[in-house]
Amino acid sequence: MKNWFSGKAGWVLFAVALLLPASDLFLPLDWKVGDLMRPIFVFAILGLGLNIVTGYTGLLNLGVAAFMAIGAYSYAILTCDIYPFQFGFWPAVLLTVGIGAVVGLLLGLPTINLRGDYLAVVTLGFCEIIQDSLKNLEAITKGTQGINPLPYPNFF
Numbered sequence: 001m002k003n004w005f006s007g008k009a010g011w012v013l014f015a016v017a018l019l020l021p022a023s024d025l026f027l028p029l030d031w032k033v034g035d036l037m038r039p040i041f042v043f044a045i046l047g048l049g050l051n052i053v054t055g056y057t058g059l060l061n062l063g064v065a066a067f068m069a070i071g072a073y074s075y076a077i078l079t080c081d082i083y084p085f086q087f088g089f090w091p092a093v094l095l096t097v098g099i100g101a102v103v104g105l106l107l108g109l110p111t112i113n114l115r116g117d118y119l120a121v122v123t124l125g126f127c128e129i130i131q132d133s134l135k136n137l138e139a140i141t142k143g144t145q146g147i148n149p150l151p152y153p154n155f156f
Helices: 008-019 022-026 033-056 064-079 089-108 116-136
Strands: none
Touching: 033 064, 064 089, 064 116
């Protein structure tokens, strides 16, 4: 079977696509690329973490969302204007990695020998505990409203 782009029809379609205005074809004018890239990068990082834990080790960890939530709330608390910390982007990222590592160590020490369904149940329970804690700690996490507005990262 031939490649669809190898014939004349493929080149004609390519030329027509080049002539169309790119902003109307791919992105509406009111969208910003930065607003679109943020969730793409977040889910790409989450997918890489799942690939490492599940793909390379074969362990079923159902608490990955809890670690994602811990990282997101840690970063938000460290950078948002309504809290006294107000770190910059890079110090907050480094501290968030440290907080995630400490929480992972605290969960990993008692569960290091678990395999199979037992690990899945413990990590799922951890995920539910973190979810309920973040919802009910309204003084810290603003409950179901979330922490808003987060400052945009500036790299320098």
